Amino acid sequence: MGGNLWIHDTVRNTFARATPEETIGTGFTTWAPDGKHLAFRSREGMRWLEVEGGGRSQPIRGSSSVGDIPNSVSPDGETLVFTRQDAETSGDLYTVSLNDGSPPLPLVKPQAYEGGAQFSPD
Numbered sequence: 799m800g801g802n803l804w805i806h807d808t809v810r811n812t813f814a815r816a817t818p819e820e821t822i823g824t825g826f827t828t829w830a831p832d833g834k835h836l837a838f839r840s841r842e843g844m845r846w847l848e849v850e851g852g853g854r855s856q857p858i859r860g861s862s863s864v865g866d867i868p869n870s871v872s873p874d875g876e877t878l879v880f881t882r883q884d885a886e887t888s889g890d891l892y893t894v895s896l897n898d899g900s901p902p903l904p905l906v907k908p909q910a911y912e913g914g915a916q917f918s919p920d
Contacts (some may be wrong), residue, residue: 803838804816828871830871837878847856858878868880890912902907
C-alpha cells in the first residue's frame, strides 16, 4: 500500500512529488493558507510538510495513528483543527499547535459525529 503525495500543476500539466520520503497510507491532505505547507494523515499519525522546502514531513505531536483526520489550518498557520475518531463518541473536534509542540486539546466532544471543521479566512 503506497501513498506518496503528488502536486499537479494544471497549467503545465506536470506532476511533482510532494513527499520526499516514502509514506504509507497517506490521505486527507489539508493545505495551509500560505500554499506552502500541508497536513496529512499517514499510518503513523498526522504529519506536517513544507512542500517547497524539500525536507521530510514532521509528525504532529499527539496525533493518533488510527483515527485523526486533518480538517483545516488556521489563517496564521499556527493551529490545525482535526477530527479524532473514537469508538465512544464517533468523531470529535480537536485543535493542536503546529509550532509549540503542545498536545491536542478537545474543541467539541459530544456523542454525535463532528467532522469537517473549517477555519474562517477572517
